[in-house]
Amino acid sequence: MKGIASINSKDAKLVMAHLYVAFTALLVGALAGLLQVFVRTGKLQLPAGINYYQVLTVHGVLLGLVLTTFFIIGFILATQSKAAGSYTDGERRWGWIGYWMMTIGTITAAIFVLLGEASVLYTMYAPMMAHPLHYIGLTLVVVGSWVEGFVVFHRHARWKKDNPGQTTPLLSFMGVCTMILWLVACLGLATTVLVQIIPWSLGLVPTIDILISRTLFWYFGHPLVYFWLLPAYMAWYVIIPKVIGGKIFSDALARLSFVLFILFSIPVGFHHQLLEPGIDPFWKYLQVVLTYLVVIPSLMTAFSMFATFELRGRELGATGLFGWWKKLPWKDARFLAPFMGMLLFIPGGAGGIVNASHQLDQVVHNTIWITGHFHLTVASACAMTFFGVTFWLVPSITGRKLTPTMNKVALAQTWLWTIGMFFMSASMHAAGLFGAPRRSAFSTYAGNEDTLAWIPYQIAQAVGGSILFLGAVLMVIIFFNLAFFAPKGEEEFPIGEVHANAEKVPAVFENFKLWVAITFVLVLFAYTVPFIDMIQNAPPGSPGFTNVIGR
Template sequence: MAIKKLNLSNQIESLPIGKPEARLYMSFMYVAFISLFVGGLMGLLQVFVRSGKFTLPWGIDYYQVLTVHGVILGLVLTTYFIIGFHFSLMGKTVGISQKQRKVAWLAFWIMVIGTIMTATMILLGKASVLYTFYAPLKAHPIFYIGLALVVVGSWVAGFVNWRQVYLWKKDHPGEKTPLLAFMVTINTLLWFIASLGVAATVLIQFIPWSLGYAETINVLVSRTLFWYFGHPLVYFWLLPAYMAWYAIIPKIIGGKIFSDSLARLSFVLFLFFSIPVGFHHQLVEPGIDATWKFIQVALTFMVAIPSLMTAFSMFATFEITGRRKGFGGLFGWFKHLPWKDVRFLAPFVGMLAFIPGGAGGLINASHQMNAVIHNTIWVTGHFHLTVATTVMLTFFGISYWLIPHLTGRKLTPSINKLGIIQTIVWTIGMSIMSGAMHIQGLLGAPRRSAYSEYAGGEQVTEWIGYQLAQAIGGTILFIGIILMVYIFVKLAFFAPKGDEEFPIASEEENAEPTPKFFENWKLWIGITIALILFAYTIPFVDIIQNSPPGSVPFDWPIGNN
């Protein structure tokens, strides 16, 4: 039977972004870049302390700083930037009504109130529970309530996105959802399903426990719910970068989207295989049957497929574009990519960083190899390759055109040049710091600890050398943060007035029409839920039935990744 195709022109419709919409989108960006500076400063203090040459002043606790760094950068910066980026993509491709804009503002203020509550408790020293807030570590109830509000606010924003697509589909019957709107819908769906886990553990377990209404907390249940959320969180960070790679970078280099169908398929596969895999973060966890750990590890490796599809698509786009411009030879197309355009350079370096980052992820998810690096600073180095390099450099690349587009200004040659310097500084600093973390992790150095001298003799000397390297790399990185914040302020307030392009690529003219089944949301959601139920139902029931009564002892291994 022939596959039904959506018959629509490959040219995309680009809608104008008015000043009211731009103010909404920029509000999320302001919070994101304030978070970048604050979180980056906390990271700098961390590497200084770990070097063994610096002590925090004014009685500031290392784990307080560590919590600020993880929460502000891992949750606040990323979530605000992504939601602002989502709104801008939706506004450009399917539009946003005045009523939807009001609800979007509601989402923003709910998130801001939650963020202030959470940050206040951390700064007061009443929530030094690290990024993962593992029990039996306990924070002030306001910390958990604030986290819940941030999640609820993000849900409201997601409902706005879905409503935008729904109304667009009603006005365009039989047409395929614009690619970027389709991608935003997938990522929002992934976030909503995944964040149900962290919302459940916060609302049902942590808040009653911290308020004193419950004397005990089931630690294994709380960790399982957290990592049900924690791993897809990584893809919630990553998929906006993939949106830029698939649909925006081709326009910047003067090309077209290689395959609309392949891009949609890769996002659907990310939805399938990024959620039911949280056990690979709990491989050394007692109380989880090894069979289910194995099953979830196998599902984890499936996510390599859409990643490889993306790599193929991007380099096919690069080569086709270069050869169409007349650049011959085996690598002539590569040599003539727009290396002097920071809108391309920053995301491209992020793509390259994902090669070793992805390889490290396979090691983290492999049962035997995970035993070598589990709870070592290797894992921290891995996060800094994937999130802090691949994702952040792509976000920076997006900012170079999105911020001036929203503020009615221009990316000038001088700012572009400064952006290239910033990209180089960031790459050097991260290479030094992350590389030292990976090597020191292989030597057994623990993560999350302010104490650097666990071992004795020569090993301490080795560790100190790598810790100094981390401090050097972290210092260079902070210089990169200062440069990026300066560029953001320049683009938002002081760059010359003008019209900066919102670059969205169209598909190749001779591309095959997109199969109609990509619009079958009931199918994609149904398969996702089925995979989650298969991977979690039996082991979760087993965890609850066989958990020991009462509170878990404090010698439980609280450092799992």
């Protein structure tokens, strides 16, 4: 039997190329995470030539940057190809150019991590310095993603030109929003890496301004979280309604939430720098207020999703306040994995409120609580949604089927990840309240009397990490089965239809020039005066951008 692919076969090859890299990164990054949690218990010694911070960097770079970026771009390319139509040969060619830039950059950065010359704990975070080629490699990853972003923009613009006066496909609109957020956020990262860090690491300048570098990094670092999250929201808003047999609650509400994420997620980096001197408290306070505004589109998303669930449940005969809960397709892995990610995201959001609150942040700042928070956001809400997407996306675009047997395996993988993440994240949050450090190996704090309070939680992290590693291995097996061994056939590419009673989409949502302009106004408002202060009040004798830390 010949399989029937749901999108253009040439587009599918480009998408799958991204997914091959993403799931390879998942396997290696998960192994590094497993080693990491066992080292933290003090029960494992790494072989000679490998140190804890090297393993930590591998885990962070592969899972936080490589897995997410490759999967997200592959997913956006697939959804846009399905919703807006196939790419032209020229668009596809640029997509491949971006892909190879990202892949070559990933390999380059990885070489220097493995050589022990880039153990910088994932971030481009001075005063830690890596080999210049590590930074150049990661720069290639970012620039390659920009190239692919412009492919997404061009395809969307071409659809608008071919369909004047019509509302653009929701998935294509969301993909454009996600890549706009990514490109605008990366401007801060590009500035510090190209202007400060690479010249410093090459020895072209003797010193670097730490405060400016960190401020530029966190201008990027917070919207990075929403670059991870918005593709999950794409699946929640558009894919999940179709999977459960329901309708999209509101197209307009979905578009508004994505526009608000562009506006509110970028000019808020100071809430990651609440304990750093050199930034006026007023500007910290202002950006904390802006940070809390992100709660608005998050609550809109929660309302929309649970409204969709309830409406579908009522259609199936549910009664009472929570009768719809029983009507959801719990035995469908395409639904269960994203739904469990949604549930874990609830405490993740609550933890985010703690992290953004000045007084509360002082309790958990630089403790492993922060790591536990990231495991509830990117490693739960995002990763589990990406897994749920994979269960249908891979067979759909390769002309294969998700069999009932493989669906059961996928359900098992979902429960492994959920249980593992519960142990991992809960113990990290608890240990953080006792003051357990965020990134340190056991040997750096062994003998500290406070360590005794952390040990049970470190053991729980090892248990959770072991379960998560099994879940990661099983996920990789599922991926390659669906890509190469699943029976040929036709798998649905689920795109939801908008509810008949939904409001019409206002035309202003399509005006990306307006939203980008407002975003830059907010950025200038939030950052111009603080940057002037940082440069004018640099240490005596320092020429603004080159002070504080030397080689």
